[in-house]
Amino acid sequence: MRSSSSSSSASSSASRVSSSRPGYGPLLRTPGALTFLLPGFAARQPFAMLTIGIVLLVEHTSGSYGTAGVIAAATGASMALFAPQSGRLADRYGQGAVLLPGVLVHTASVALLTALALAHAPLWALLAAAVPAGASVPQVGPMVRARWAAKLDGSPLMTTAAAFESVTDEFTFVIGPVLATALCTSVHPAAGLIAESVLTLAGGLLFAAQRRTQPAVGRRAESAPRGASALSVPGVRVLAVAFLGIGAVFGGMQVSLTAFAAEVGQPGINGVLYGVFAAGNMLAGIVCGAIAWKSAPRRRLLIGYAALTLTASSLWAVHSVPLMAAAGLMVGLCIAPALINGYTLVESLVPATARTEAFTWLTGAVALGQAAAVTVAGRLADGYGAGAGFVVPLVGTALALATVVALRGRLAGRPASRVVARGMSHQVPVTVD
Numbered sequence: 057m058r059s060s061s062s063s064s065s066a067s068s069s070a071s072r073v074s075s076s077r078p079g080y081g082p083l084l085r086t087p088g089a090l091t092f093l094l095p096g097f098a099a100r101q102p103f104a105m106l107t108i109g110i111v112l113l114v115e116h117t118s119g120s121y122g123t124a125g126v127i128a129a130a131t132g133a134s135m136a137l138f139a140p141q142s143g144r145l146a147d148r149y150g151q152g153a154v155l156l157p158g159v160l161v162h163t164a165s166v167a168l169l170t171a172l173a174l175a176h177a178p179l180w181a182l183l184a185a186a187v188p189a190g191a192s193v194p195q196v197g198p199m200v201r202a203r204w205a206a207k208l209d210g211s212p213l214m215t216t217a218a219a220f221e222s223v224t225d226e227f228t229f230v231i232g233p234v235l236a237t238a239l240c241t242s243v244h245p246a247a248g249l250i251a252e253s254v255l256t257l258a259g260g261l262l263f264a265a266q267r268r269t270q271p272a273v274g275r276r277a278e279s280a281p282r283g284a285s286a287l288s289v290p291g292v293r294v295l296a297v298a299f300l301g302i303g304a305v306f307g308g309m310q311v312s313l314t315a316f317a318a319e320v321g322q323p324g325i326n327g328v329l330y331g332v333f334a335a336g337n338m339l340a341g342i343v344c345g346a347i348a349w350k351s352a353p354r355r356r357l358l359i360g361y362a363a364l365t366l367t368a369s370s371l372w373a374v375h376s377v378p379l380m381a382a383a384g385l386m387v388g389l390c391i392a393p394a395l396i397n398g399y400t401l402v403e404s405l406v407p408a409t410a411r412t413e414a415f416t417w418l419t420g421a422v423a424l425g426q427a428a429a430v431t432v433a434g435r436l437a438d439g440y441g442a443g444a445g446f447v448v449p450l451v452g453t454a455l456a457l458a459t460v461v462a463l464r465g466r467l468a469g470r471p472a473s474r475v476v477a478r479g480m481s482h483q484v485p486v487t488v489d
Contacts, residue, residue: 080345083216086207092269096200097224099259102252103193104232107132107430108310108330109248110169112237114182115314116245117173125311125434126179127169127186132307132427134190136420140287142195143416147409150273151199152264159260162192166253170246190423194260197225198415199270205403205411206271215353218399219345222392223338233310233334237327271412286414290466291405295398296421297459298361302394303425304452305368305387308433309333310426312371312445313384315437320377332381336388337395344396353397354467360393361460365453371446387449401467425452 084090107128114124146154169185204217236248286292309330317326349356367386374380398418406414429452433445460467 079216080220083213083220083345086213088269089204089207092200092203092263092266093224095259095263095266096196097228099194099196099256099263100200100225101228101232101259102255103197104228104334105236105248105252105255106166106189106193107307107426108233108314108327109236109240109252110186111311111314111430112240113170113173113245113249116240117176120438121311121315121434122438123179123434125430125432127182128311128434129307129427129431130183130186131190131193132303132423132430134187135193136424136427138191139193139195139198139416139420139423140285140413143198143413144285144410146195146199146202147271147412148273150267151202151270151412152267155194155196155199155260155264158192158194159257159264161188162194162260163253163257165189165192166249166256170249170253174246193423194256194263195412195416195419196260196263197221198412198419199263200224201399201415202271202412203269205408207269209403209408212348214403215349215396215400216345218396219341219392221399222341222396223345225395227334227338231331233330234327237324241324271408286406286410287417289405289414290463291401291468292414292417294460294463294466295401295405296417297463298357298394298398298456299418299421300425301361301453301456302364302391303422303427304429304456305364305391305449306422307426307429308445308448308452309371309384309387311430311433311437312442312448313380315445316380316442319442322377325377329377329381329384333384333388336385337391338388340389340392341396344393353400354464357394357397357401357467358461358464360390360397361453361457364390364394365450365457366390368449368453371449372443374446375443405467428452 084093110128110131111121111124114127115121118124142154142158165185165188169182169189172181172185201218201221204221205214208214208217235251239247239251287296313329313333314323314326317323317329364387367383367390370383371380371387374383399415402411402414402418429448433448436444436447
């Protein structure tokens with residue numbers, strides 16, 4: 057039968073990768089990986105353009121960073137609320153079944169939001185368009201991570217895969233903001249959002265077509281209660297708080313760097329500064345994935361998060377472009393370890409049947425933190441200048457760090473996690489500190 061052959065193939069693939077030493081070469085040689093990696097990269101590229109595209113367009117049409125922040129925040133908040141439901145449906149019915157209607161709704165919603173902003177529509181109308189635009193953001197990153205988890209269940213390459221995905225995400229944040237800013241400042245204020253919607257449609261449809269590598273569907277009812285949610289796992293809730301703080305860094309940096317560039321008389325430098333910040337994240341991600349770590353992910357998460365809070369504490373006091381680039385680079389270098397180890401912990405905390413949902417909760421937490429930070433930083437930047445906006449990343453990471461340290465016991469994986477795959481089981485050791 058087909059299910060038996062699929063099970064045999066999955067088991068043989070898992071055994072081949074389980075014995076691999078951590079490294080990008082063995083990771084990329086995982087059978088079937090390239091078939092979802094390349095379309096996945098294309099499909100997630102526009103995500104980095106959405107918030108900055110909204111901020112630049114709405115600030116241009118309204119003259120207010122605060123208004124722009126409110127619209128961007130509504131987009132992020134709706135994404136944070138709807139993303140986990142999208143992930144849960146993908147776990148149950150398949151990624152393609154969720155992605156296809158999602159990209160169509162997203163493209164139409166962004167087009168409507170763009171038209172309303174250019175027509176100087178009232179705030180309520182912009183908010184009405186921003187909500188479906190955020191709710192329909194394709195969750196390609198979590199879907200790619202779920203595919204890796206299905207391929208590498210129990211393999212030491214999982215940390216490498218998490219690092220690779222962090223690098224990929226941040227590469228999009230190197231390209232996306234620079235591209236959106238260039239389009240908005242040199243072509244037309246709406247060009248960034250137009251490009252985002254076109255790329256989302258094309259990339260999303262291409263990724264959805266890769267059905268052979270999507271995780272198996274219809275398994276939740278076999279191994280877990282139908283109503284069970286990944287958020288019911290205590291460790292996932294702690295990680296969500298940690299990722300809220302990371303979202304505060306992303307949102308606070310986006311708005312505050314835009315205001316900072318305007319204050320120093322170089323608005324075009326905004327995309328470059330954010331690109332340097334994202335490049336630091338990408339560089340740290342590359343290094344993290346190339347190292348065969350002996351310490352547990354929980355310990356690495358705590359150390360990385362403490363470093364992130366420390367580096368974020370200097371942003372508000374910087375007043376020159378070179379120093380801001382250096383400070384942003386340092387903050388970026390500290391984000392990747394927190395993200396990578398948070399995603400790595402999911403494998404030991406959450407059953408395979410709920411991983412896409414778990415990943416979307418974390419992605420949604422980043423979006424929610426970003427949404428709140430964009431709103432607060434926008435108001436502070438309007439009233440007190442860019443320096444006040446940079447206080448947001450510091451406060452967000454400090455509060456999250458305190459929570460994670462206090463509840464770190466909930467992040468400990470079980471000494472041995474039993475993985476069951478279509479009737480075949482094996483013991484997967486999970487290191488705890």
